[in-house]
Amino acid sequence: MLFEASPSFPPTGRAVADTSAPVGVFDSGLGGLSVLRAVRAALPDERLVYVADSLYAPYGERDDDFIADRTMAIGEWLVSQGAKALVVACNTATAQSIALVRERLPIPLVGVEPGVKPAALVSKTRVVGVLATAVTLRSARFQTLLERYAGDCRFICQPGHGLVQAVERCDTHSPELLALLASYLRPMLDAGADTLVLGCTHYPFLDEAIRSIVGDRLQIIDTSVAIARQLERLLDAHRLRAAGPSPRALPRFYSTADGESQRQLAASLLQIDARVEHVVIPSRRTRPLESDLA
Ligand code: DGL
Numbered sequence: 001m002l003f004e005a006s007p008s009f010p011p012t013g014r015a016v017a018d019t020s021a022p023v024g025v026f027d028s029g030l031g032g033l034s035v036l037r038a039v040r041a042a043l044p045d046e047r048l049v050y051v052a053d054s055l056y057a058p059y060g061e062r063d064d065d066f067i068a069d070r071t072m073a074i075g076e077w078l079v080s081q082g083a084k085a086l087v088v089a090c091n092t093a094t095a096q097s098i099a100l101v102r103e104r105l106p107i108p109l110v111g112v113e114p115g116v117k118p119a120a121l122v123s124k125t126r127v128v129g130v131l132a133t134a135v136t137l138r139s140a141r142f143q144t145l146l147e148r149y150a151g152d153c154r155f156i157c158q159p160g161h162g163l164v165q166a167v168e169r170c171d172t173h174s175p176e177l178l179a180l181l182a183s184y185l186r187p188m189l190d191a192g193a194d195t196l197v198l199g200c201t202h203y204p205f206l207d208e209a210i211r212s213i214v215g216d217r218l219q220i221i222d223t224s225v226a227i228a229r230q231l232e233r234l235l236d237a238h239r240l241r242a243a244g245p246s247p248r249a250l251p252r253f254y255s256t257a258d259g260e261s262q263r264q265l266a267a268s269l270l271q272i273d274a275r276v277e278h279v280v281i282p283s284r285r286t287r288p289l290e291s292d293l294a
Contacts, residue, residue, distance in 0.1 A: 019242055019243055020243070022047035022081070022083055023043075023047070023048055023049070023084065023085045024050075024085070025051070025086075026075070026086065026088055026093075027052060027053070027093075028052075028053050028058060028090050029164065030168060030261060030262055032090060034204040034222070035087060035089035036270070037224065038224035038225045039087065042228035042231075049078060051255075052262050055257040057164060057168055059093060059096075069284050071088065071097040071101055072101060072104065072283070073284075083107060085234060087109070087112075087231055088110070089201050091112050091200050092133045092135045094113060095136045108240070110230050110234055113142070113199075114130055114142065114199030114223075115221040115226075116130070116142075116149045117145070118226075119197045120153045122219060123194055127191055127192045128155050128195045129156045129158065129196045129218065131158050132199025133159060133160060133199075136200065137199075156191055163180070163206065164200065164202045167202040167205050170264050172208070188218070189214060193218060194218060198220060205265070251272070252277070255276050255277075255278060256279060258278065260276075
Protein backbone atom coordinates (compact mmCIF):
# COMPACT_ATOMS: atom_id res chain seq x y z
CA MET A 1 0.00 0.00 0.00
CA LEU A 2 1.33 3.42 -0.89
CA PHE A 3 -0.97 5.66 1.04
CA GLU A 4 -3.58 5.85 3.73
CA ALA A 5 -6.81 7.72 3.23
CA SER A 6 -9.46 8.66 5.76
CA PRO A 7 -12.28 6.17 5.53
CA SER A 8 -14.89 8.62 6.73
CA PHE A 9 -15.34 12.38 6.63
CA PRO A 10 -15.82 14.49 8.62
CA PRO A 11 -15.43 12.49 11.86
CA THR A 12 -16.32 15.42 14.12
CA GLY A 13 -16.87 19.10 14.39
CA ARG A 14 -16.12 21.43 11.56
CA ALA A 15 -18.36 22.06 8.58
CA VAL A 16 -17.41 20.60 5.18
CA ALA A 17 -14.97 22.87 3.37
CA ASP A 18 -15.88 24.40 0.02
CA THR A 19 -14.29 23.14 -3.18
CA SER A 20 -12.26 26.31 -3.72
CA ALA A 21 -10.48 25.84 -0.37
CA PRO A 22 -6.81 24.82 -0.54
CA VAL A 23 -5.28 21.40 0.00
CA GLY A 24 -2.72 21.39 2.81
CA VAL A 25 0.55 19.55 2.20
CA PHE A 26 2.93 18.98 5.07
CA ASP A 27 6.36 17.50 5.66
CA SER A 28 9.04 17.68 8.32
CA GLY A 29 10.92 19.80 5.82
CA LEU A 30 11.54 20.08 2.10
CA GLY A 31 10.86 16.46 1.13
CA GLY A 32 7.15 16.99 0.63
CA LEU A 33 7.97 19.30 -2.27
CA SER A 34 8.57 16.14 -4.31
CA VAL A 35 4.94 15.20 -3.55
CA LEU A 36 3.70 18.75 -4.15
CA ARG A 37 5.30 18.63 -7.62
CA ALA A 38 3.28 15.50 -8.48
CA VAL A 39 0.07 16.96 -6.99
CA ARG A 40 0.45 20.15 -9.05
CA ALA A 41 0.93 18.10 -12.21
CA ALA A 42 -2.10 15.87 -11.53
CA LEU A 43 -4.43 18.51 -10.08
CA PRO A 44 -3.49 21.85 -11.64
CA ASP A 45 -6.69 23.57 -10.52
CA GLU A 46 -6.17 22.91 -6.82
CA ARG A 47 -4.82 25.65 -4.55
CA LEU A 48 -2.05 24.30 -2.35
CA VAL A 49 -0.62 25.39 0.99
CA TYR A 50 2.68 23.79 1.95
CA VAL A 51 4.18 23.71 5.43
CA ALA A 52 7.80 22.63 6.01
CA ASP A 53 8.53 22.01 9.68
CA SER A 54 12.22 22.53 8.96
CA LEU A 55 12.97 23.97 12.37
CA TYR A 56 12.35 20.51 13.81
CA ALA A 57 13.64 18.31 10.96
CA PRO A 58 14.73 15.62 10.77
CA TYR A 59 11.79 13.83 12.38
CA GLY A 60 13.61 10.56 11.74
CA GLU A 61 15.87 11.27 14.70
CA ARG A 62 12.97 12.25 17.05
CA ASP A 63 10.90 10.24 19.49
CA ASP A 64 7.42 9.02 18.53
CA ASP A 65 5.55 11.44 20.80
CA PHE A 66 7.39 14.44 19.34
CA ILE A 67 6.48 13.41 15.78
CA ALA A 68 2.81 12.89 16.68
CA ASP A 69 2.74 16.23 18.54
CA ARG A 70 4.16 18.20 15.60
CA THR A 71 2.01 16.39 13.03
CA MET A 72 -1.16 17.17 14.98
CA ALA A 73 -0.18 20.81 15.56
CA ILE A 74 0.55 21.40 11.87
CA GLY A 75 -2.57 19.54 10.76
CA GLU A 76 -4.67 21.70 13.09
CA TRP A 77 -2.96 24.85 11.83
CA LEU A 78 -3.74 23.90 8.23
CA VAL A 79 -7.37 23.25 9.18
CA SER A 80 -7.45 26.70 10.81
CA GLN A 81 -6.22 28.12 7.49
CA GLY A 82 -9.25 26.57 5.80
CA ALA A 83 -7.62 23.48 4.23
CA LYS A 84 -10.24 21.12 2.79
CA ALA A 85 -7.92 18.07 2.77
CA LEU A 86 -4.45 17.20 4.02
CA VAL A 87 -1.52 15.36 2.46
CA VAL A 88 0.89 14.14 5.13
CA ALA A 89 3.79 14.10 2.66
CA CYS A 90 6.13 12.48 5.15
CA ASN A 91 6.64 8.74 5.57
CA THR A 92 7.93 9.21 9.10
CA ALA A 93 4.95 11.27 10.28
CA THR A 94 2.57 8.85 8.54
CA ALA A 95 4.23 5.86 10.19
CA GLN A 96 3.99 7.37 13.65
CA SER A 97 0.82 9.40 13.73
CA ILE A 98 -1.57 8.89 10.84
CA ALA A 99 -4.13 7.04 12.99
CA LEU A 100 -4.20 9.83 15.57
CA VAL A 101 -4.38 12.60 12.99
CA ARG A 102 -7.14 10.84 11.09
CA GLU A 103 -9.15 10.42 14.26
CA ARG A 104 -8.81 14.04 15.35
CA LEU A 105 -8.82 16.18 12.21
CA PRO A 106 -12.17 17.00 10.61
CA ILE A 107 -10.87 16.82 7.02
CA PRO A 108 -9.95 13.86 4.80
CA LEU A 109 -6.28 13.04 4.53
CA VAL A 110 -3.73 11.07 2.57
CA GLY A 111 -0.50 9.76 4.06
CA VAL A 112 2.52 8.17 2.40
CA GLU A 113 4.19 4.82 2.90
CA PRO A 114 7.23 3.16 1.31
CA GLY A 115 6.37 1.42 -1.96
CA VAL A 116 6.88 -2.13 -0.74
CA LYS A 117 4.00 -3.51 -2.79
CA PRO A 118 5.06 -2.10 -6.19
CA ALA A 119 8.67 -3.10 -5.50
CA ALA A 120 7.66 -6.70 -4.77
CA LEU A 121 5.65 -6.70 -7.99
CA VAL A 122 8.51 -5.54 -10.25
CA SER A 123 11.65 -7.07 -8.73
CA LYS A 124 13.05 -9.88 -10.86
CA THR A 125 15.97 -10.83 -8.63
CA ARG A 126 13.58 -10.82 -5.61
CA VAL A 127 16.00 -8.63 -3.69
CA VAL A 128 14.87 -5.08 -2.96
CA GLY A 129 16.61 -2.25 -1.12
CA VAL A 130 14.67 0.20 1.02
CA LEU A 131 16.07 3.56 2.07
CA ALA A 132 13.96 5.28 4.73
CA THR A 133 14.35 6.96 8.10
CA ALA A 134 15.12 4.81 11.12
CA VAL A 135 11.72 5.75 12.60
CA THR A 136 9.86 4.59 9.48
CA LEU A 137 11.78 1.31 9.31
CA ARG A 138 11.16 0.41 12.94
CA SER A 139 7.47 1.37 12.86
CA ALA A 140 4.73 -1.21 13.25
CA ARG A 141 3.12 0.12 10.04
CA PHE A 142 6.22 -0.64 7.99
CA GLN A 143 6.56 -4.12 9.51
CA THR A 144 2.92 -4.75 8.59
CA LEU A 145 3.60 -3.61 5.01
CA LEU A 146 6.45 -6.11 4.74
CA GLU A 147 4.35 -8.92 6.20
CA ARG A 148 1.53 -8.16 3.82
CA TYR A 149 3.36 -7.51 0.55
CA ALA A 150 6.96 -8.74 0.62
CA GLY A 151 6.00 -12.28 -0.37
CA ASP A 152 9.14 -14.14 -1.46
CA CYS A 153 11.16 -10.90 -1.82
CA ARG A 154 14.03 -10.14 0.48
CA PHE A 155 13.98 -6.51 1.60
CA ILE A 156 17.28 -4.95 2.66
CA CYS A 157 16.27 -2.02 4.89
CA GLN A 158 18.81 0.75 5.31
CA PRO A 159 18.23 3.82 7.50
CA GLY A 160 19.31 6.89 5.54
CA HIS A 161 21.08 8.69 8.41
CA GLY A 162 22.30 12.09 7.23
CA LEU A 163 20.36 12.20 3.95
CA VAL A 164 17.46 14.38 5.15
CA GLN A 165 19.93 16.83 6.67
CA ALA A 166 21.79 17.01 3.32
CA VAL A 167 18.62 17.80 1.37
CA GLU A 168 17.57 20.36 4.00
CA ARG A 169 20.78 22.27 3.28
CA CYS A 170 20.24 21.79 -0.49
CA ASP A 171 23.21 19.42 -0.78
CA THR A 172 22.27 16.93 -3.48
CA HIS A 173 25.70 16.34 -5.10
CA SER A 174 28.64 16.93 -2.75
CA PRO A 175 31.45 14.31 -2.60
CA GLU A 176 30.59 13.66 1.08
CA LEU A 177 26.96 12.99 0.22
CA LEU A 178 27.92 10.68 -2.67
CA ALA A 179 30.23 8.73 -0.37
CA LEU A 180 27.44 8.38 2.22
CA LEU A 181 24.94 7.25 -0.39
CA ALA A 182 27.43 4.77 -1.85
CA SER A 183 27.94 3.25 1.61
CA TYR A 184 24.17 2.63 1.77
CA LEU A 185 23.68 1.42 -1.80
CA ARG A 186 26.71 -0.79 -2.47
CA PRO A 187 25.66 -3.51 0.01
CA MET A 188 22.27 -3.64 -1.73
CA LEU A 189 23.93 -4.07 -5.13
CA ASP A 190 26.31 -6.69 -3.72
CA ALA A 191 23.29 -8.61 -2.38
CA GLY A 192 21.77 -8.67 -5.89
CA ALA A 193 19.06 -6.02 -5.48
CA ASP A 194 17.49 -4.78 -8.71
CA THR A 195 14.94 -2.40 -7.12
CA LEU A 196 15.25 0.47 -4.66
CA VAL A 197 12.34 1.90 -2.66
CA LEU A 198 12.70 5.57 -1.75
CA GLY A 199 10.84 5.45 1.56
CA CYS A 200 11.29 9.11 2.44
CA THR A 201 9.96 12.05 0.48
CA HIS A 202 13.30 13.86 0.72
CA TYR A 203 15.09 11.16 -1.27
CA PRO A 204 13.67 11.85 -4.76
CA PHE A 205 15.89 14.96 -4.67
CA LEU A 206 18.84 12.55 -4.55
CA ASP A 207 17.69 10.73 -7.67
CA GLU A 208 20.59 11.95 -9.84
CA ALA A 209 23.14 11.25 -7.13
CA ILE A 210 21.74 7.73 -6.69
CA ARG A 211 21.82 7.17 -10.45
CA SER A 212 25.45 8.28 -10.60
CA ILE A 213 26.28 5.45 -8.18
CA VAL A 214 23.99 2.62 -9.31
CA GLY A 215 23.53 3.46 -13.00
CA ASP A 216 20.56 1.48 -14.27
CA ARG A 217 21.16 -1.52 -12.01
CA LEU A 218 18.36 -0.45 -9.65
CA GLN A 219 14.82 0.42 -10.60
CA ILE A 220 13.77 3.29 -8.36
CA ILE A 221 10.32 3.25 -6.75
CA ASP A 222 9.09 6.73 -5.84
CA THR A 223 5.44 6.96 -4.84
CA SER A 224 4.73 10.68 -5.38
CA VAL A 225 2.65 10.19 -8.52
CA ALA A 226 0.58 7.47 -6.84
CA ILE A 227 -0.02 9.78 -3.87
CA ALA A 228 -1.26 12.53 -6.17
CA ARG A 229 -3.66 10.04 -7.77
CA GLN A 230 -4.90 8.95 -4.38
CA LEU A 231 -5.55 12.57 -3.44
CA GLU A 232 -7.52 12.98 -6.65
CA ARG A 233 -9.69 9.96 -5.76
CA LEU A 234 -10.17 11.24 -2.23
CA LEU A 235 -11.27 14.72 -3.37
CA ASP A 236 -13.66 13.14 -5.87
CA ALA A 237 -15.10 10.81 -3.24
CA HIS A 238 -15.80 13.78 -0.97
CA ARG A 239 -16.93 16.09 -3.78
CA LEU A 240 -14.13 18.44 -2.93
CA ARG A 241 -12.42 18.78 -6.33
CA ALA A 242 -11.85 22.40 -7.35
CA ALA A 243 -14.24 23.44 -10.09
CA GLY A 244 -11.62 24.23 -12.78
CA PRO A 245 -10.23 25.42 -14.97
CA SER A 246 -8.92 28.28 -12.87
CA PRO A 247 -5.89 30.55 -13.33
CA ARG A 248 -2.93 28.52 -12.13
CA ALA A 249 -2.34 29.81 -8.60
CA LEU A 250 1.08 29.49 -7.05
CA PRO A 251 1.23 27.34 -3.93
CA ARG A 252 1.63 29.23 -0.67
CA PHE A 253 4.76 28.16 1.14
CA TYR A 254 5.35 28.33 4.88
CA SER A 255 8.36 27.25 6.89
CA THR A 256 8.98 27.05 10.62
CA ALA A 257 12.66 27.82 9.86
CA ASP A 258 13.95 30.74 7.80
CA GLY A 259 12.69 29.23 4.53
CA GLU A 260 15.75 29.97 2.38
CA SER A 261 16.43 26.33 1.44
CA GLN A 262 12.75 25.89 0.63
CA ARG A 263 12.83 28.89 -1.67
CA GLN A 264 15.94 27.51 -3.44
CA LEU A 265 14.49 24.04 -3.84
CA ALA A 266 11.12 25.35 -5.05
CA ALA A 267 13.00 27.40 -7.64
CA SER A 268 15.12 24.49 -8.89
CA LEU A 269 12.53 21.73 -8.59
CA LEU A 270 9.27 23.47 -9.33
CA GLN A 271 10.61 26.42 -11.33
CA ILE A 272 8.66 28.66 -8.95
CA ASP A 273 10.19 31.80 -7.60
CA ALA A 274 8.27 31.38 -4.37
CA ARG A 275 8.05 33.61 -1.38
CA VAL A 276 8.34 31.47 1.74
CA GLU A 277 6.57 32.85 4.77
CA HIS A 278 7.91 32.15 8.21
CA VAL A 279 5.34 30.62 10.55
CA VAL A 280 5.39 29.76 14.23
CA ILE A 281 3.24 26.72 15.03
CA PRO A 282 3.39 26.03 18.76
CA SER A 283 2.84 22.53 20.06
CA ARG A 284 2.96 20.82 23.43
CA ARG A 285 6.54 19.59 22.93
CA THR A 286 7.94 22.82 21.49
CA ARG A 287 6.41 25.33 23.89
CA PRO A 288 8.92 26.58 26.46
CA LEU A 289 8.36 24.78 29.73
CA GLU A 290 7.02 26.94 32.57
CA SER A 291 10.18 26.11 34.52
CA ASP A 292 12.23 27.64 31.66
CA LEU A 293 10.25 30.89 31.93
CA ALA A 294 10.50 31.18 35.73
N1 DGL B 1 10.36 13.52 4.32
C1 DGL B 1 10.34 12.78 5.56
C2 DGL B 1 9.89 11.35 5.30
O1 DGL B 1 9.31 11.07 4.26
C3 DGL B 1 11.64 12.95 6.26
C4 DGL B 1 11.59 12.60 7.71
C5 DGL B 1 12.61 13.28 8.56
O2 DGL B 1 12.49 14.49 8.76
O3 DGL B 1 13.49 12.57 9.06
O4 DGL B 1 10.06 10.48 6.10
